[in-house]
Amino acid sequence: MDDQNKNLILATALSFAVILVWFLLFPPEEPVPVDTLPQATATTEGPGAAIPGAVVPGADADSPAVIPGVTTPGESRDAALATTARIPILTDRLEGSISLVGGRIDDLSLKDYRVTLADDAPIVTLLTPQGTAGAYYALFGWSPGGGLTTDDVPNIDTPYTLESGDSLAPGRDVTLVWDNGAGLVFRRTISLDDDYMFTITQSVTNTGDSAARVAPYGLIARHGEPADLKGFFILHEGVIRQTGERLDEIKYSDVRDLDPDPRWGPAAEVIDISGNGWIGFTDHYWMTTLIPDGDQSFTSAVQYDPERDVFRTTALLPTMEVAPGATAEVTQRLFAGAKEWETIRTYEREQAIYRFIDSIDWGWFYFLTKPIFWLLHNLNALIGNMGWSIIALTLIIKALLFPLAYKSYVSMAKMKELQPEMEKIKERAGDDRQKLQTEMMELYKKEKVNPASGCLPILLQIPIFFSLYKVIFVTIELRHAPWIGWIRDLSAPDPSSFWNLWGLLPWAAPDPGSILALMFIGIMPLILGISMWLQQKLNPAPTDPTQAMIFAWMPWVFMFMLGSFASGLVLYWIANNTITFIQQYAIMRSQGYKPDVFGNILSGFKRKAPGKE
Known part of the structure; x- marks a missing residue:
């Protein structure tokens, strides 16, 4: 059942990656300036000419x-x-x-x-x-x-x-x-x-x-x-x-x-x-x-x-x-x-x-996009900056999902504690899948552990992510909205690039949407990759080598895929990862485990004695 739980997470993440690849392959085209529209040869018809x-x-x-x-x-x-x-x-x-x-x-x-x-x-x-x-x-x-x-x-x-x-x-x-x-x-x-x-x-x-x-x-x-x-x-x-x-x-x-x-x-x-x-x-x-x-x-x-x-x-x-x-x-x-x-x-x-109001394209998740935009709009009216408003929105969303996240991280800690007992059950069951499933379910019931609860926060993040993507892409309030420094348009990709060391070298960054722009990412996508990598360090790696390799590469793959997305969406994802990292770290410690973030990724967690560091 533990493997099934990991497979569900893996399938969800890969599905998410497929959709992101679709966005990457079919990005919005750059608008043609009004004053460069082509002119055709002049011909006119007489008064009253009908179509x-x-x-x-x-x-x-x-x-x-x-x-x-x-x-x-x-x-x-x-x-x-x-x-x-x-x-x-x-x-x-x-x-x-x-x-x-x-x-x-x-x-x-x-x-x-x-x-x-x-x-x-x-x-x-x-x-x-x-x-x-x-x-x-x-x-x-x-x-x-x-x-x-x-x-x-x-x-x-x-x-x-x-x-x-x-x-x-x-x-x-x-x-x-x-x-x-x-x-x-x-x-x-x-x-x-x-x-x-x-x-x-x-x-x-x-x-x-x-x-x-x-x-x-x-x-x-x-x-x-x-x-x-x-x-x-x-x-x-x-x-x-x-x-x-x-x-x-x-x-x-x-x-x-x-x-x-x-x-x-x-x-x-x-x-x-x-x-x-x-x-x-x-x-x-x-x-x-x-x-x-x-x-x-x-x-x-x-x-x-x-x-x-x-x-x-x-x-x-x-x-x-x-x-x-x-x-x-x-x-x-x-x-x-x-x-x-x-x-x-x-x-x-x-x-x-x-x-x-429906003349604005709210999409299939209108029941999420409408309240998300309403909240973002009012936060911007209060704060006066869309970038900081996106961060504030992320904090509010994470606060609303905190009870579910708490249960998820507690369940993950308990699952780690049950790992030795689960390995014994696997040895006793051998190739008898029915016996394995029965004993695993009895163990979960006895210890009051729900192995699927770790997937719920991930599943909930997907519609929220797409709803926010819709809001940032569709609504005019994000058009040409600045945040800080070089981020002058939250509806456009990060204009900085490793190609010119993020502005330190005296040549221009690649044009948005070009191959070079995708290869030499900006500052925000790089921060996003690091935040995903740190968050991943809190979780035990899958025992299957193939799954472990996929999970290890996923932060860096997402870093490049999201590099061409609107910087407002990347900002949300960075804020979300950072808050999730803090929440998970604190909850794991409260359950008697000290996360070894920079230690061996396969060990994941280190047991500590109650009341001691």
Whole structure:
């Protein structure tokens, strides 16, 4: 049974190692700087050009209407911005502009975030206009019905007039207006709060002699996959949709493979949502989301245009019939910004956005990742440093697991004490496995020892480890978060390297993710290996030579494997190993054994007389 216990520990450790190797073989890619996106040859289409196959049902079932068009990327971003009249967006957190052509929200940058750690690095650009590589924008409008055509309603090329306001800022709304010349006047009022939420109120006034049928919509278009797509299985990037019953996460590759829809296009998935829904695109740290009112039913559509490589998410609201002389009005919201836990949680609570906090990818272990992040967030608010907060979090986790750890280490001490008796049982039983098992169980029962209890702390550490890995990798609060000295980004690997003696020699360290970076590890991975080695010294080595060799090499193998992990995760593991070492050493001494840490690893422990050193 003792061998089975060791085999369980070995199997657990090896399983853990296999998963770590997977992380090593498929690491997240380095983001491509925004200002280095490739430019394509310029071509444009005429006004009102429609995405082939991107058909959107209109107000009448027999009258599908097209939400028009895109242009092929070719212009630089500055040139594209200069081609249309614009309304500035200026807040403490955002800068950008709204195009009067189509009323598109297509120019948005996040002032609180930079592309790299460099002081002069450009701020992060979220939305970029049509005509540029990687165009990404939001569009609002009306789908025609009841005999109306796409020329009767505003589209992506509609020349709006600024009716009121000169810039968009908190407390300073802007209103756009367009008269179709056929009895319908369309207005759009846009407001913005202190963070990332736009509120778009659309209205149509019927000055004609007959009723008009129109259906309001919001749409987010993304030309091609994002340049900094990680493509890492631990993180969802792509379409995200809350149906009110479940959260749908659809990767870009899966959007391309959607089945054709006779009314929505060659690749589309359409779901009617009765309320509590939202839809959009999510990146690693950023997100754009269309949010109808909580009780508003709408049709959600995920589309892909293979001819122009355009992904789209649409929220189409029910048809409105506008009588002569009447005005119809509808409001939607658009979230466009960083996935900050506190900001998103505030929107969920104060604006009743159903389960908006789940737009952050908490993963399968959400029941652990959510409370772990909540605790880490509050520790950081108290301490003011994410690195020290990770260490404090480790202390709290170890304190919570201490009763179990205490039982485990006490059991290990008792098992060592029973070792001579167990060897006698093995000699008496010989090759009779049943007799061996029976006598071993009687011995454990008599001495009140549970041989499996030593495995429980190890098994519990695995989901905690992965949950913390998820938190550090996914949440924006760890992005560019410094700790001490050379650790300026806890979400990135340790930048130091043995290649230049950890900064003492006058040449640069290898690029992160390169072979040299994996071979010549940094300071933190080295400390991690030493901490694992010291912790291992407290435990008796397996009697089997092969197992003993594997356990002896494991700290150094893990040292190199974890060297490419986020330094925040390595910091947690170092703190965990250090605290575990102290706990185990103290508990072993309290049970009458003096751990001989630097002695013979096969002896493991040295018996001491009660009351004596």
